[in-house]
Amino acid sequence: MTGSGCRALTGLGSYPGPFSFHSFSEISAINEKTRVNRQIRISPVRVISPDGEQLGIIPIEQALSIAEEQGLDLVEVAPLARPPVCRIMDYGKFKYEEQRKAREARKKQHHVQIKEVKMRPGIEGHDFDFKTRHARKFLEEGNKVKVTMMFRGRQMAHPEIGRQVLDRVSELLSDIAKLESAPMMEARAMTMVLAPTVKNPQPQ
Numbered sequence: 001m002t003g004s005g006c007r008a009l010t011g012l013g014s015y016p017g018p019f020s021f022h023s024f025s026e027i028s029a030i031n032e033k034t035r036v037n038r039q040i041r042i043s044p045v046r047v048i049s050p051d052g053e054q055l056g057i058i059p060i061e062q063a064l065s066i067a068e069e070q071g072l073d074l075v076e077v078a079p080l081a082r083p084p085v086c087r088i089m090d091y092g093k094f095k096y097e098e099q100r101k102a103r104e105a106r107k108k109q110h111h112v113q114i115k116e117v118k119m120r121p122g123i124e125g126h127d128f129d130f131k132t133r134h135a136r137k138f139l140e141e142g143n144k145v146k147v148t149m150m151f152r153g154r155q156m157a158h159p160e161i162g163r164q165v166l167d168r169v170s171e172l173l174s175d176i177a178k179l180e181s182a183p184m185m186e187a188r189a190m191t192m193v194l195a196p197t198v199k200n201p202q203p204q
Contacts, residue, residue, distance in 0.1 A: 046081070119149055122155075128165070128168075135147065139177045144180065145193070163190065173194060
């Protein structure tokens with residue numbers, strides 16, 4: 001790593017009080033490109049202890065020795081500073097915690113899907129209730145629901161019957177859903193889309 005083209009950190013060399021690497025915007029995020037231990041080539045470096053206290057500007061070999069004596073790693077946290085800022089830490093543990101936090105964040109994310117429920121104009125009561133419960137479950141999970149009314153044969157002559165069924169579904173689910181797309185004919189089917197209004201979807 002060379003020093004050309006890098007901006008110095010104003011006042012870093014004469015900072016009088018305890019130094020905290022979190023207080024400077026130049027400090028980069030620790031990631032897979034972060035230099036650790038013998039990957040750090042510039043000397044001297046400004047060293048921060050595991051508890052955030054400033055240990056001063058010292059030669060890289062001395063900084064590595066201090067880290068090794070504590071069974072920890074020397075991690076370059078501000079490569080653009082002059083001198084670079086390094087912190088003594090358990091890098092393996094740090095990476096593990098960061099990965100764990102990332103996994104937890106992904107689990108909390110909910111990706112809205114469009115689930116489909118199919119019905120026919122002459123649907124019987126128990127089938128209607130069963131499919132409406134499925135639609136409610138999808139909505140409670142935070143998903144949208146496409147309700148498709150399928151027509152066949154002479155049923156095409158009376159689309160209003162299918163429309164009445166869709167209107168009934170919409171009314172029964174109005175406590176947790178809003179009508180996003182009103183019923184419309186698409187070839188031999190009539191469809192509508194319901195969107196959830198629940199703020200905290202249940203886990204799937």
